[in-house]
Amino acid sequence: MKIQMSKYPGFIVLGALMAWGARTEAQDTVTAITHAKIMTVGPAGTIENGTILIKGGKITAVGASVTVPTGATIIDASGRVVTPGLIDAHSHTAVEDGVNECTNIVTAEVRVTDALDPRDISIYRQLAGGVTAANILHGSCNSIGGQNATIKMRWGVASGDALIFQGAPPGIKFALGENPKRSNFNVGTRRYPMTRMGVEVSIRNAFLEAKAYKKEWDDYEASSKAAAPPRTSRGSGKATTAPAPLPVAPRKNLQMEALKEILEGKRLVHAHSYRADEILMLIDVANEMGFKIATFQHVLEGYKVATEMAKHGAGGSTFSDWWAYKMEAYDAIPYNAAIMASHGVVVSLNSDSDELARRLYWEAAKTVRYGGVSEDEAFKMVTLNPAKQLWIDKWAGSIEVGKDADLAIFKSHPFAPDTRVEMTLVDGKVMFDRSKDVAARKGVAATLGGGGQ
């Protein structure tokens, strides 16, 4: 599946410019990662003994015969495997005081960016699992939840804004099934909707409202444009109709603004879903209302409707093998990723968990066992594919010249049972270094793992 960029030209260009501004910070020194086995996940494939050059946070060269300039900072990766930084397409990391605004069925006005916490230790812990970027989503409490934040794991920055992945298009969380209908949480409270029927109604209703809102604003903008050069009708003494008073701008409704952006193709929809019926339902509603679904999240029964997902152009971001934790997960199978992928869906494996996020590389390995996905395709599911789903593949997801130097350095092949992440770089900066981490341990912590290693 190819994402049709042409449908979203406006904000992509804007995003690129914003990115440029933020990315040209002075980082003049060259860093070279040498003697590495490089899994580029790009056209260059895997390079057995190669070098990566980094300057200004970007990859400036990669290959088997790259000359390291004098004065470069060398990271000797002999015996190690360098991969693109892992990308988690579904995360709630680094959000303060609630990932759910649960009080209404539509909360499109709330923004994860407002609640980002750059001090959350999970950022560091996930770097230690090779994760360099994540899609931070609102929870699944409501049919239409809040606005997402695509972030980089820039450990040490002071503000939430500094975590933002510049250029990443804005998105929003939708949720279908048991969570928005509060099947498992409705003790003591009842809130519309209580059924999947009601979930459909709530989404259709919101978009009908958004269309009316959009029209109100379009009309206002048209009329204020028309009224801009005030017509002067002087003289003649003839009675003229007084010019209509300049309209006051309609009330700006932040919730409707977000939905309007979806209708205008400026905001990516990430739809939490489980069952096949609700996946098809949302595709139908999207087609009716005229918007696209960027990804179905969890999408545990995506394997049942992979053809329809591929046709719509929606990606699928799933768990590798979780199942049976609630009714709508009872038909979840670990072959889901493999089947969706074989039907042409861009598939990623996500964590939805600060814990699972630290071992996404092994989540990918499972698809080799479950459905016989090739190792290359499997590893894409935690690198290039989530980058495509979040529309950040221009900058992340593979090791290619011009992309951001977001890299993980593994002890051995990322699927091997003895592997672990030794070093992680974001924007060319070392954000995690296991040897330093271990060396800094004091007291009883220094004995962890049987001492030093």
Place this chain on the structure above:
Amino acid sequence: MMKRHPRPGLALRAGAGLFGGAVLLLSAPAARAAKIPAYAITKAKVVTVSGAVLDNATVVLRDGVVVDVGPAAAIPKDARVFDGTGLTITPGLIDAYSGAGMPAPRPAGGGPGGGGGAVATAAATPAPNPIAPASNIYERVRASEALRARDSGVTTIVPIPREGLVFGSAAVMNLIGERPEGMVVKSNIALAASIATLGQRYPGSLMGTMAFFRQALMDGTHHRAEVGAYEKAPSGRKRPAFDPGLEVWADVASGATPLLLQTPRIGDLRRAFALADEFKLKLVLAGNTQAFEETALLKERKPALLVSVNFDPPRVGGFFGGNDDDRDRAEIEKAEKNPAALDKEGVKFALVSGFAPDFLAGIRKAIEKGLPREVALRALTLTPAEILGVADVMGSIEKGKIANVVVWSGEPLSKDAKVKVVFVDGELYEPEEKPAVPPGGEPPRPGEVRDEVKR
């Protein structure tokens, strides 16, 4: 938008000088009943805060005002005279974020969780509207309870409700009298709010709270535009609804009324600045106990800053990941060092109780952790007065200022310091000898609803 009210009753009392120069030790209520026209405290050490420390000086109070101060101040004949030998006089302490006289909060709700969300378990108890921009906070003050704060040397408070999101219009109040409106020195100094969440009710998350503020400010501005357009040309136009709440938000959005914003999380400082930048707000930042982590930002932005000495505020423990006592303990220790760390970096702030059960203990802890005592005193007097816009009438011991002074035995704010006498608007109050339990009993516990104190 700021209005100053002369305290009703001040003029009346000014004329009451029945007892002349009688030097009788009267209990406070009796003193209120029988007016003494003037007080003179002699031979004391006077820490004026605005100027030099004066040794062996006299402070003369009359008609609620400091009429003279200095080694050579003349003692009026009708004054009641105190021998201040060995005592120290400071301006009355100003607690610019105080829970004095405010009802205890009910159990809070809300919480994180992927698919979760809060579900009420506690029976709903009647509570004030947590979103009340058009209300006056002073109306909610229980005067007799608030007056207890004088035992700590506090003469002036900005009362803030202990729960809610948008508290209402904040006022500076002197701790005197029986009716809250009579205590107001200056009303509508700011709209007070907190970056809080409301659990069951919107906004139930931090994300929601920020969205709420944004929408409210936009709505206020929009409302004002609609009203303005209507007033200009009402004919043929739908009449905009009268909405005092939106009027308040319009004033905040236009910068006419400052927003006094409680910032419970360290990240809230940046959230507040971002909001202020987006809407051109005038900010007063309140409460954050880890603010030193953002020293660079604070030095750059130089906000009006209220720093809390409530180092271990009540909160809901970590029920998801168990208890991380190490972290909680470290956070308290960092909080205790916060005022000293800020001062060391040259960040200016006022110290506030932030609902601390024992204000003086919190101040002493901050001093113990390195905050110079004189800095602490200024942060409790002149600095809050400046932030609140009342420095022309209080915050230091100067001729002409309101007679809010405290007489201490021992070094003020030190461990063995005792508040001997407090004057508020020139009226004398003597704290009772401290029983084992602080006056007013234990601090109100969360969930406890106290009866009105008997009058």
Place this chain on the structure above:
Amino acid sequence: MRIDRYITVFACAALVFLMPRASSAADAPLVIAGARVVTVSGAVLENASIVIQDGRIAALGSGLAAPAGARIIDGRGKTVYPGLFDGLTTLGLVEVGQGAPGTVDTNETGDVNPHAKSWVALHPDSELLPVARAFGITTALSAPGGGLISGQSAVIRTVGDTMTGLTVKSAVAMHMRYPTGAPVIDFSQGIPNLEPKTFEQRVSERKKNQEKELLRLRGLLEEARAYGEGLASGLALKVDLPMEALALAASGRIPVVMRANAEADIKGAIKFANENKLKLIIAGGAEAWRCTDDLKKSDVAVLMGVDQLPTREADPYDAAYANAATLHKAGIRFAIVTDDASNSRNLPFEAAMAHAFGLSREAALRSITLSPAEIFGVSSSLGSIEAGKAATLIITNGDILDHRTSITNVIIDGREASLDNKHQRLYERYKARP
């Protein structure tokens, strides 16, 4: 791949060694020939054979003769491991964790349920059992949860037609929660509105509650011990099911599995067990690496997960990963467990994470096979590949710790178990849907 097809293919290949019976009767002798055998208890045997008869391992080694009528599994290129043993699960007791309480039989009402027995509620047709089995879990501890005293656990096999058939050994352990003093929250009732408290208040209340609960637990144990002794001495006591059951643990006849994660709680549990003469096993043990001296001194085993977050913000990021290696180095007995049901098949991957963070491959494998068998007293028949032990084995196409590896055969008590499961069926049904 379906097992019946698989057997056909390799039965032909195995003709070189002997002649299999035309029909593969379940109880016919079975031979795994020419495989790499990871015995766990001894050396790894290359190109070895295992002879299985009457449900047991009859012989093991190279150059063995196949018994007459034996069916042969060609083990060339394959690796044989002991069946994986998940030492703490709710397998058989739970079907759908949330939203379908009718399928959940893990937590009894009230908080003192020593007389609740997991083996009377095992659901043989649970879809979770074939899923666990197909991916190598042959054996599990099925334990109740919740409350202060949760009930008694059983060792089960993941194949069987009845609850009796599933049960290998019952009344294996009494399960308890070491009281932490923190409020116990039932999230099925939603996220509660907790009363905000200061740190000091929280700490002191926790301490007070903990002391109270420990006193109560001690009282219950003393009462149970007296009750048990009374019964033993022939006194005609009024029937008291909880006391009768708890007496098993109070008298030390069965061990107590006590849930404790924080350092203070693990140490507290050890002290409590010593004072009350309990045979203690710690479950959870997240901070066991901080308690190695205490654990070692009292020879307490730990049932631990690996794929977990550190318990304290300031802890090393890999505290949970490296926990097992730390215990191993200190000579402490432990088993790696999933403490789950539907995710039980991930057991070898938790062991792999421990391996990646310092635990040797051998120790990692032992922690999911022989170690739990020893801890629960079933190592005379389970946990390793040795002559005389139950023929409970799995055959793989590679390293069992590697996520990419597939399990090709599962043999439980000498019988080849079906690898058919719900997931495989749905996969077959939908993989080629146009």
